[in-house]
Amino acid sequence: MNYILPHTWSGSIQTVTIGATKQEGGTRSVSYEIGGDTDLPFMNRSGKKPLLAYEICDDTAIWPQVVRDAMPKGISDPASWAAYGEKTLKPDCIRLNLTSTRKPNSSDFASISATVQSVLAATTLPLIIEGSADPAVDSEVYIRCGEAGQGERLVLGTAEADRYRSVAAAAMAYDHIIIAQTPIDVNLAKQLNILLRETGIPDNRIIIDPYTGALGYGFEYTYSTMERIRFAALKGDDDLAMPMISAPADSLTVKEIRESDSPSEIAVSWERATAVASAIAGAAILVVRHPGTVLPLRTAIDALWEGSRREVSDGA
Amino acid sequence: MALKPLEIYKLLPKKNCKECGEQTCLSFAMKLAQGKADPASCPYLDSEAKAALSSQTGAPIAKITIGMGSRMITIGEETVFYRHDKTFYHEPAIIYRVVDTAPAEEITALAARIREEKITRIGIDLQVNGLAVDLGSGSLKQSVTAVTTANEGGDIPLVLQSEDPEILKACLAVCGNYNPLICAATEHNYRELCDLAKKYDAPLVVRAPDVEKIGALSKECMGLGIKKIVLDITGADSGEYLSRATLVRSLALTRTAPELGFPILLDCSGSVPDNIVTGIVKFASVLITPQLPVAEMTTALVLRQNIYTDPQKPIQMTPGLYRIGDPGPDSPVFMTVNFSLTFFTLQGYLEAARVPCFLLIVETEGMSVLTSVAAGKLNESVVAEWITKTSLADEVNEKKLIIPGYASPLSGRIEDATGWKVVVGPRDAADIGRFLTEEWK
Numbered sequence: 001m002n003y004i005l006p007h008t009w010s011g012s013i014q015t016v017t018i019g020a021t022k023q024e025g026g027t028r029s030v031s032y033e034i035g036g037d038t039d040l041p042f043m044n045r046s047g048k049k050p051l052l053a054y055e056i057c058d059d060t061a062i063w064p065q066v067v068r069d070a071m072p073k074g075i076s077d078p079a080s081w082a083a084y085g086e087k088t089l090k091p092d093c094i095r096l097n098l099t100s101t102r103k104p105n106s107s108d109f110a111s112i113s114a115t116v117q118s119v120l121a122a123t124t125l126p127l128i129i130e131g132s133a134d135p136a137v138d139s140e141v142y143i144r145c146g147e148a149g150q151g152e153r154l155v156l157g158t159a160e161a162d163r164y165r166s167v168a169a170a171a172m173a174y175d176h177i178i179i180a181q182t183p184i185d186v187n188l189a190k191q192l193n194i195l196l197r198e199t200g201i202p203d204n205r206i207i208i209d210p211y212t213g214a215l216g217y218g219f220e221y222t223y224s225t226m227e228r229i230r231f232a233a234l235k236g237d238d239d240l241a242m243p244m245i246s247a248p249a250d251s252l253t254v255k256e257i258r259e260s261d262s263p264s265e266i267a268v269s270w271e272r273a274t275a276v277a278s279a280i281a282g283a284a285i286l287v288v289r290h291p292g293t294v295l296p297l298r299t300a301i302d303a304l305w306e307g308s309r310r311e312v313s314d315g316a
Numbered sequence: 317m318a319l320k321p322l323e324i325y326k327l328l329p330k331k332n333c334k335e336c337g338e339q340t341c342l343s344f345a346m347k348l349a350q351g352k353a354d355p356a357s358c359p360y361l362d363s364e365a366k367a368a369l370s371s372q373t374g375a376p377i378a379k380i381t382i383g384m385g386s387r388m389i390t391i392g393e394e395t396v397f398y399r400h401d402k403t404f405y406h407e408p409a410i411i412y413r414v415v416d417t418a419p420a421e422e423i424t425a426l427a428a429r430i431r432e433e434k435i436t437r438i439g440i441d442l443q444v445n446g447l448a449v450d451l452g453s454g455s456l457k458q459s460v461t462a463v464t465t466a467n468e469g470g471d472i473p474l475v476l477q478s479e480d481p482e483i484l485k486a487c488l489a490v491c492g493n494y495n496p497l498i499c500a501a502t503e504h505n506y507r508e509l510c511d512l513a514k515k516y517d518a519p520l521v522v523r524a525p526d527v528e529k530i531g532a533l534s535k536e537c538m539g540l541g542i543k544k545i546v547l548d549i550t551g552a553d554s555g556e557y558l559s560r561a562t563l564v565r566s567l568a569l570t571r572t573a574p575e576l577g578f579p580i581l582l583d584c585s586g587s588v589p590d591n592i593v594t595g596i597v598k599f600a601s602v603l604i605t606p607q608l609p610v611a612e613m614t615t616a617l618v619l620r621q622n623i624y625t626d627p628q629k630p631i632q633m634t635p636g637l638y639r640i641g642d643p644g645p646d647s648p649v650f651m652t653v654n655f656s657l658t659f660f661t662l663q664g665y666l667e668a669a670r671v672p673c674f675l676l677i678v679e680t681e682g683m684s685v686l687t688s689v690a691a692g693k694l695n696e697s698v699v700a701e702w703i704t705k706t707s708l709a710d711e712v713n714e715k716k717l718i719i720p721g722y723a724s725p726l727s728g729r730i731e732d733a734t735g736w737k738v739v740v741g742p743r744d745a746a747d748i749g750r751f752l753t754e755e756w757k
Contacts, residue, residue: 218657
């Protein structure tokens with residue numbers, strides 16, 4: 001008997017291109033097309049392999065202790081950190097988290113431009129930027145990021161339901177991609193995408209961040225929300241058909257790690273398992289912080305999805 | 317395809333005799349459709365209708381047990397493809413493997429680890445479930461000795477891994493009465509193994525190179541009267557497993573292929589941590605793995621607990637007054653809802669902030685802050701009620717309550733109802749540290 005899956009799908013995931021090579025008007029060595037999938041994640045090797053992003057920041061004060069302890073010596077600034085990441089860990093992209101903007105009354109906007117430019121110069125990979133989280137400074141921060149990365153097709157985060165205009169304006173003005181984050185809820189994700197569309201952001205410039213709860217502390221909500229978003233998209237709901245990003249950073253600050261005798265070991269295990277489960281639920285970009293997670297996560301993703309990554313251009 | 321209640325009702329006698337235990341034939345039909353009743357309970361069904369109903373009702377995935385006593389493993393009985401459609405019922409068993417050439421002390425130590433090691437989360441003990449003995453030595457004596465050692469105590473569920481009927485026969489003579497999982501029948505040995513499984517009434521794994529052949533073999537075993545089957549669909553890597561598991565689960569749930577309506581086994585040896593994660597989130601019921609380091613074991617057990625939590629029953633905290641660190645009369649007092657996720661998140665950030673404080677948890681039926689504010693479950697009377705119940709006023713010098721940022725619309729009403737001064741805290745628990753150092757006091 002020949003077994004055939006009893007379901008068919010009418011929808012597919014929106015394709016989004018991130019990064020821009022020389023031919024595309026940027027300076028990246030590579031750009032990626034994510035999305036485009038027409039089935040459940042990893043079914044029969046169809047669809048695209050998720051991208052791995054290694055996350056760095058410009059102020060380690062609020063970075064998880066276990067990650068700070070694992071940082072290689074000699075990294076003094078985001079640029080050298082990005083260069084180390086690209087060379088040693090070989091991720092697909094770098095995510096720069098502008099943690100300096102989370103300080104109260106942060107106003108050093110000039111240094112934001114400089115940081116973004118230095119990181120773009122230090123790495124050839126497409127760049128994701130996590131900016132401020134305060135409406136008072138959002139506008140200044142996102143304009144600086146957008147401007148500094150003009151032509152590079154950055155991924156700019158994060159738009160939320162009550163503060164999306166600044167990041168949307170910067171993404172529109174400088175031709176970048178936007179991350180739309182909602183707190184683990186399929187309906188809120190849909191609403192925010194509709195709001196962004198109304199501001200003029202086309203669907204192929206939106207990436208959904210359904211928010212990744214910590215393993216052991218509500219990750220199951222994230223997992224199911226991601227499955228529901230993917231299912232809705234395959235059923236033909238265009239408002240939820242954007243690719244998803246998952247950043248299991250919360251899994252690095254849990255009690256189990258803080259109280260462990262070997263925190264690094266459990267942090268890597270925790271972050272990696274969360275990322276793998278998110279990938280199976282449908283995440284197209286996996287963002288990790290612990291340097292020890294990147295290589296094993298690569299192995300895991302390769303085992304789930306054999307074959308080469310489809311790249312838009314080799315950027316020769 | 318699964319029958320709907322009315323389609324089932326048409327096949328019933330419609331006598332409303334109550335002999336099945338239900339009040340009406342229609343309610344019996346509803347129960348049958350949900351897989352919660354047995355067609356055999358109706359004494360008036362003709363054999364044709366009974367056969368039709370038997371193949372179309374009942375759990376689409378058979379219930380199987382492994383082992384006996386307090387550590388007995390129950391798997392199967394799953395009814396949905398996505399956990400958000402209802403829930404996943406029986407957690408996958410994690411089974412540590414040992415080779416039969418291992419020294420007896422090693423086998424005993426591993427059994428002891430499985431017996432004793434546990435982590436406790438939200439009041440629930442999480443444990444690895446059983447022991448698989450790989451009978452690959454080729455020596456009957458060695459295999460029997462290893463199984464005898466593994467079965468000392470008779471409490472740890474066993475999996476006997478061999479395709480050799482003679483070795484399995486000898487080992488079952490030692491432990492067959494303890495309901496071990498026989499692993500595995502192939503197209504070459506299935507007749508002998510079916511005889512053994514029937515003799516001991518033990519569950520049997522079927523193994524073949526692809527899903528079509530696994531289905532065909534399962535059908536053969538069913539034809540020989542075997543009802544307790546586990547399907548070994550381990551593929552070349554986690555990706556192949558995932559495709560196979562998706563196919564098997566779908567065909568089982570839609571009753572398209574009754575021979576696939578059994579729990580799934582995944583041998584995780586290839587790339588252990590990734591296979592375990594894949595198996596836990598996607599449909600495995602038995603995971604066989606080399607013994608895990610504590611970090612990997614904890615991750616697997618916690619992920620399993622997360623995925624098998626009933627999405628319709630959020631885990632709730634008992635309302636009351638909780639203490640972070642060792643708070644005194646001048647420590648801050650935070651208030652939030654009794655949704656476990658909110659509690660744990662807030663607790664984590666408060667601990668990290670290293671400022672001793674009180675945490676008042678009020679009853680919102682397990683709803684989050686946003687939801688409970690919208691639904692009216694978090695309101696000024698419930699806050700007043702829990703301030704009184706916990707005698708909070710006796711704990712602190714100043715009546716000052718920090719409420720979640722998303723509860724800010726309630727701040728005035730809480731002040732009026734309680735007489736406490738309300739301070740609106742951050743919306744995001746991640747900002748608590750900053751809030752405590754900069755805005756508090």
